[in-house]
Amino acid sequence: MRTQVAIIGAGPAGSLLSLLLKRHGIDSVVIERQTKDYVLERIRAGILEWTSVEILRAAGLGQRLDVEGHVHNSVKLAWRAEEMLSVDFERLAGKPMMAYGQTKVQQDLYAAAEAEGVSIIYGATDVDIHDVTSDRPWITFTANGESERLDCDYVAGCDGQHGISRTAIPTSITTEYERAYPFGWLGILSETPPLPHLLYANHERGFALCSERNPMLSRYYVQCPLDDSVEDWSDDRFWSELLTRLPKSEADAIVTGPSIEKSIAPLRSYVLEPMQYGRLFLAGDAAHIVPPTGAKGLNLAISDVHYLSEAFAAAYNGSANKLAAYSTTALARVWGSVRFSWWLTVLLHRFPDQSPFEQRAREEDLNYLAGSEAAQTSFAEQYVGLNL
């Protein structure tokens, strides 16, 4: 087989990239390890930055999100049990954000790929990347029991945090930046009406977050020890812990119910530099991971492939400058979101080894945020998404 761009991974990054390339008349083939249903069943992100909404709309992928997405002009922060602050995005940053789950984004991307004849090969194993420093790289993989070879001009590594494309870049030229956090997030979905707004809470018992997926589907998280398992958390224990960590006025408004999904995710910050090597270009979680506190992971995958698709289009039109600068361009926005996600994670969580001084200083951070329009503006413009 031959194509112009071979894409490894059909998560949000890989499947959106294939569609953006098609908008530029560039052929691609997407090679995905899992089945389509497996990818669609993963419960992950819930928030789109306005920049992401605009990229999806511009690519003709905004029809459903414009009907089912819930635009939010603010989020609430709570601390010291009853202190609360609402940050007004529209007034301070000039744009809102949208609650629209990654599951729906993925469904929309796969529906468009099918309708437009984009080639996605599911269930591919033994994927390997060859000759990325030549001008004729190629991919090998096994699909339906057959060994396959895909010749291409370029390779896009969109295979997430457990992918292989990162390993095709020699460690002699890469730098890894990493921070693991000493806690996880226990998340549940419940078929109950969510709060009217997102609420982040820093409580002495730990972080809590109230979010949504639709008017009858709530998404809640509580910080939990890394060595906890889902079996340690009955629904009753979860609801009791969540309501304890919220201000009473908010806790009284929560509608509890049976969980229909329950999982624990570890939190990590990770950046690989550079994000390109020869004719291999990384995008999304393949190159960087953020703790979900700032709701940036999915949004960075979208901005990476926005830059990458523009760079491929320029290259096929005779100008290779954007492609040569892709890693530098993407990393500028990646680091802005990585820093914000790290800062918000440290601000809102309880660290097992933290001192009373650190907690009191964090609370002062939140008091300052509550009293400073400048601080709230800085928070707002980073939360809704830095400009491309």
Ligand code: FAS
């Ligand atoms: P993905 O991991 O989504 O996709 C990579 C794809 O590559 C996968 O489908 C995988 O099967 C495939 N693949 C891997 N290795 C391969 C190989 N060798 N060959 C072929 N295919 C291969 N972000 C938020 O903003 N908010 C959240 O609340 C949030 N929660 C999360 C919870 C969990 C448990 C995880 C893991 C992530 C969460 N994220 C969250 C981040 C998440 O949304 C990612 O940022 C987003 O999925 C990134 O998209 P991709 O880069 O496409 O990577």
Ligand code: PHB
């Ligand atoms: C979610 O809805 O899953 C969500 C919302 C905000 C975050 C993280 C996750 O910061």
